[in-house]
Amino acid sequence: MAKQEIKFVMKGQEGGEKSQEDDYVEDKKNQSQKEKQAGAKKPEVEATMAAAAYAVSIILPAIGPAAVYFMAQPEDKYTRHHAAVAASLSLVSFIALAALAISIVGLCLALPGALAYIGGMIYLAMRAKNLEPVEVPIFKDFGARFE
Numbered sequence: 001m002a003k004q005e006i007k008f009v010m011k012g013q014e015g016g017e018k019s020q021e022d023d024y025v026e027d028k029k030n031q032s033q034k035e036k037q038a039g040a041k042k043p044e045v046e047a048t049m050a051a052a053a054y055a056v057s058i059i060l061p062a063i064g065p066a067a068v069y070f071m072a073q074p075e076d077k078y079t080r081h082h083a084a085v086a087a088s089l090s091l092v093s094f095i096a097l098a099a100l101a102i103s104i105v106g107l108c109l110a111l112p113g114a115l116a117y118i119g120g121m122i123y124l125a126m127r128a129k130n131l132e133p134v135e136v137p138i139f140k141d142f143g144a145r146f147e
Contacts, residue, residue: 047078053086054128066083089136097113
């Protein structure tokens with residue numbers, strides 16, 4: 001009987017052969033790496049959109065966050081939640097500041113109230129961008145209804 005010679009070939013060596021199974025395994029590895037990279041970017045995009053909802057509410061109260069809400073994908077619950085909270089908070093704040101501005105005493109309070117509103121929206125935008133939990137006590141459950 002003749003001895004059979006067994007030869008192991010490492011991938012990447014010259015003269016090495018790749019089977020279809022090896023190609024399949026490499027494709028699956030590459031695909032899973034791409035999915036991991038895409039998954040890592042998704043929360044960053046959602047966080048940016050959520051922060052944009054708060055930031056745009058400074059210039060366009062209620063309309064800006066509503067636009068962000070409708071631009072967000074239905075799967076982006078984080079963005080849609082923050083856009084709903086930003087829209088409702090900006091609408092209520094705008095109405096309260098308008099009511100304050102009508103009276104003479106309220107006119108003195110309107111400017112500090114507007115500055116507090118702007119500061120609050122910037123603070124909420126920074127928290128949303130950093131993926132930190134943001135809860136406005138009055139609107140705690142309100143955003144969950146529109147997810």
